[in-house]
Amino acid sequence: MTLNPRPSTKPTVAIAGATGFIGTCLRETLRDDAHLVGLTRSATRAANADPSDLTEWRRCDLFSLLQLERGLEGVDYAIYLVHSMLPSSRLTQGSFEDMDLILADNFARAAEKAGVKQILYLGGLLPHEGELSLHLQSRYEVEQTLGARSVPLTALRAGIVVGPGGSSLRILVNLVRRLPAMILPAWTRSLTHPIAIADVLRAFQWSLGNPNAFGQTYDIGGPEVMTYKDMMATASEVAGATTAMLNVPVFSPQLSKLWVSLFGGASRELVDPLVDSLRHDLVAQDNPLLQHLMDGATPYREALRLALTDDGRMRDNPRKTLRKRDDSVIREARLVRSVQRMPLPPGRNARWVAEEYMRWLPTFVRPVLRVTMDADRVCRFYLRPLPEPLLELDFSTERSWPDRQLFYVTGGLLSLDSQEYAGRLEFREMLCGTTILAAIHDFSPRLPWYIYNVTQAIAHVIVMRGFRHHLQHLADKTASAGHAVEDLALSVR
Numbered sequence: 001m002t003l004n005p006r007p008s009t010k011p012t013v014a015i016a017g018a019t020g021f022i023g024t025c026l027r028e029t030l031r032d033d034a035h036l037v038g039l040t041r042s043a044t045r046a047a048n049a050d051p052s053d054l055t056e057w058r059r060c061d062l063f064s065l066l067q068l069e070r071g072l073e074g075v076d077y078a079i080y081l082v083h084s085m086l087p088s089s090r091l092t093q094g095s096f097e098d099m100d101l102i103l104a105d106n107f108a109r110a111a112e113k114a115g116v117k118q119i120l121y122l123g124g125l126l127p128h129e130g131e132l133s134l135h136l137q138s139r140y141e142v143e144q145t146l147g148a149r150s151v152p153l154t155a156l157r158a159g160i161v162v163g164p165g166g167s168s169l170r171i172l173v174n175l176v177r178r179l180p181a182m183i184l185p186a187w188t189r190s191l192t193h194p195i196a197i198a199d200v201l202r203a204f205q206w207s208l209g210n211p212n213a214f215g216q217t218y219d220i221g222g223p224e225v226m227t228y229k230d231m232m233a234t235a236s237e238v239a240g241a242t243t244a245m246l247n248v249p250v251f252s253p254q255l256s257k258l259w260v261s262l263f264g265g266a267s268r269e270l271v272d273p274l275v276d277s278l279r280h281d282l283v284a285q286d287n288p289l290l291q292h293l294m295d296g297a298t299p300y301r302e303a304l305r306l307a308l309t310d311d312g313r314m315r316d317n318p319r320k321t322l323r324k325r326d327d328s329v330i331r332e333a334r335l336v337r338s339v340q341r342m343p344l345p346p347g348r349n350a351r352w353v354a355e356e357y358m359r360w361l362p363t364f365v366r367p368v369l370r371v372t373m374d375a376d377r378v379c380r381f382y383l384r385p386l387p388e389p390l391l392e393l394d395f396s397t398e399r400s401w402p403d404r405q406l407f408y409v410t411g412g413l414l415s416l417d418s419q420e421y422a423g424r425l426e427f428r429e430m431l432c433g434t435t436i437l438a439a440i441h442d443f444s445p446r447l448p449w450y451i452y453n454v455t456q457a458i459a460h461v462i463v464m465r466g467f468r469h470h471l472q473h474l475a476d477k478t479a480s481a482g483h484a485v486e487d488l489a490l491s492v493r
Contacts, residue, residue, distance in 0.1 A: 010035045011209065014072055014116075016062060016107060017081030018055065021165035022122065022200065026079065027055055029201045030208075039071045041088070042326050062103045063088065063337070063441050066399065068110035077208055078111050080104070080121045080146060087269075089442075090331055091453065093461060094339035096273065097138035101430055102339060102437060104145040112149045118214055120207055121146050122200070125159045125193060125219055127280035135273035136280070141431065143217070148432075152214035154207045156200075156289075159221060159282050160231070162303040163197025164315030168274060169307060171264035172228075173314045176236040178263045181244040185256055188229040189247070191281040193221035196303030199293050206292055219284035223297045228278065231300070238304045239312035335421060336443040336457070340464040342436045345475040350429040353436050354405035357427070357467060364466050379407065390414045393425055403429035409443060414456060416444040436471070438464060 011034050017023045018038035027036055031054045039060045060071035062082060072078060084099035092099075111119055124139040126132065132140065139157075147153035160168045175182065203220045207213040226234075229245065236243040256278075261271040284290055309315060344353065358379060362371040369390075370382040377395035382388075391412035399406045409415050409423030423443040430437055440460070445452040 011076040012037060012074055013077045013079065013208070014039055014058075014075040015079045015081065017079075017083075020081060021163065021167070022161065022197065023079075023081050024165075025163065025197055025201055026081075026204060029205065031055075034077075037071070037075060039068075062106055065106045065109060068106050069113050072110045072114040072116060075111075075114055075116055077118050077120065078107070078116045078151075079204070079208075080107055080119060082107075087330065089335045089337040090333065090449075091336045091457060093337070093457070094439075095134075095341075096269070097134055097141065098339040098341045098437060099337075100138050100142050101145060101341075101435075102428065102439060104142040105148075105428065105430060108146050108149045108151065111151045116151050118209065119146055119151050119153045120204060121153060121155050122204075123155055123157050124277070125157045125221070125282040125284060127282060128285070130280060133273065133276040133280070135277045138273075145430065147215075154210075154213045154215075155217040156203050156207065157217065157219045157284070158195050158200060159193045159284075160195070161197055161200055162194050162222075162300060162307055163200075164307045166197070166307070167266065167270060169304075170314045171260060171266050171271070171274075172232055173235050173239055173308070173312075174265045175260065175263050176232050176241045176243045177239055177312065178265075179243060181246070182232070184229055184232075184245050184247050186249060187256065187275070187278040188232070189227050190278055191225055191283050192228055192231065193225050193283045194231060194300050194303070195220055195222040195293075196298035196300075197307075198298050198303070202293060203289060206289060213289075218287050218289040220290055220293060221284035222300055222303070223294060224300050225283050226300065234301055235304060238301060239308060241312065333421070334444060334449060336440060336445060336452075338440040338443075338460060338464070340438045340461075340468065342438060342464075342468045342471050343475045344429060344434055344436045345471060345478050347478070349402045349433070350405045350427045350436065351400075351402050353429075353438075353471070354407075354427045356471075357438075360467060360470055361463070364463065364470075377407075381412070386413075388413055396424075414446055416446040418442075418444045438467070 013030060013034040014037040015023050015026060016039045018027060019040055019042065027038065030036060036055045038055045038057045039062070040057055041059070041061045058071045060067045062068055082103055084096050084103055088099070108119070121143060123143050124136055126136055126140060143153070143155045147155070160166070162169055199222060200220065203218070232243070233245065257268065257272050257275045260275055261268050264271065307315060358371065358373050365371065367384060370384055371379065373379045379393040380389040381391045383390050389412045391414055392410050393407040394410045396406040396408055405427045407425045409425065415423060421442040421444060424441050426439050426441070428437045428439065445456060447456060
């Protein structure tokens with residue numbers, strides 16, 4: 001491997017997602033060539049770091065731009081391996097694709113501020129034609145967002161990564177081990193392009209610090225293109241299972257999600273978007289990196305053998321034990337996260353949206369609530385006729401820009417003071433100015449948890465849906481006015 005910064009010292013490489021399956025393998029691969037920084041939200045991981053792995057662990061919540069800026073200080077290269085399919089708060093309102101957008105945008109902003117030379121991202125293969133599933137669309141949006149700022153992005157797109165601990169491979173192996181017979185719907189005949197973890201690591205080594213890879217996107221895959229049925233049949237053989245397989249000519253996504261989740265040993269949050277993407281043929285397109293990987297690429301059967309134990313079981317993801325402890329911390333913290341995607345009317349920005357929200361809200365909640373905002377943009381929400389505010393939000397001048405507006409939750413009858421967590425509301429412009437994300441982070445409710453869930457939490461969703469419809473109406477009006485102007489201009493000509 002050739003890394004290109006300072007010749008006399010090792011470069012500093014930060015890995016977001018460093019405790020997962022691929023991140024753990026990367027740390028082992030790069031440990032002799034780079035000073036590694038592992039970015040982890042896990043208090044357990046940060047407090048119990050093993051000195052033998054030579055990784056500097058920095059506790060960092062990727063939903064916090066401020067923490068990410070600190071986490072990437074002094075970093076030369078940054079690797080992004082994060083996916084937000086699993087909950088990050090005790091109550092999470094919003095889709096995984098919207099959560100992923102905020103995480104990616106935070107990472108790109110923080111990398112730009114830190115002077116990072118390159119971001120490397122491992123995403124998913126995209127179909128050559130047809131509409132993208134939500135899962136694949138999200139991977140593409142993350143790629144766009146990471147590359148939207150000044151730091152050069154190198155995007156690697158892969159299918160199923162075959163190695164010890166891979167979540168997609170675990171589902172596949174569990175299916176053939178647990179089912180004596182399988183009825184295979186149409187998606188199992190879709191083409192896929194698996195790749196061994198060893199070859200994924202080689203792709204990162206080739207790309208990291210390589211100026212020729214800056215700003216480039218590469219599909220990567222192994223030496224074989226096969227169907228999902230072929231993958232399962234081979235897995236059945238390698239695992240020592242005897243699974244009868246019968247084709248059926250239907251896609252049946254809902255039924256597939258149910259039995260894949262039930263027998264694959266994975267949650268519906270993980271399984272549903274994955275199954276939706278299986279209707280596509282996902283095959284790597286030729287490129288210089290793929291050609292480089294073909295020399296010595298690991299065949300699927302061999303990669304699968306290395307991923308399984310001697311008795312045919314899947315090796316554990318190193319993140320598994322940490323996840324159990326972190327889930328306990330999440331439950332005890334009693335925090336709320338809500339991310340809602342909204343259309344951004346043409347010619348507007350996040351500052352306008354924040355101001356429009358404060359103008360619109362009093363009319364939407366009247367006569368139940370009263371909303372005020374003073375000259376310093378401190379916003380207070382009152383329940384009529386109580387004199388004390390339910391919530392108080394302070395505008396952050398230092399942490400706000402035209403494309404991102406931030407308010408901190410600083411008080412109110414419904415907010416619980418927290419020394420560790422800073423509740424906040426933000427409006428963030430995304431996807432080339434077409435989208436706004438309205439997000440609440442680390443909000444600590446004062447109400448008992450059950451009461452909060454059936455009152456305040458529901459009220460927030462209703463308000464945000466109302467505001468989304470309001471913005472959509474304004475966007476439609478703007479578009480109609482624009483079409484009218486164009487028609488008038490054409491008639492004059």
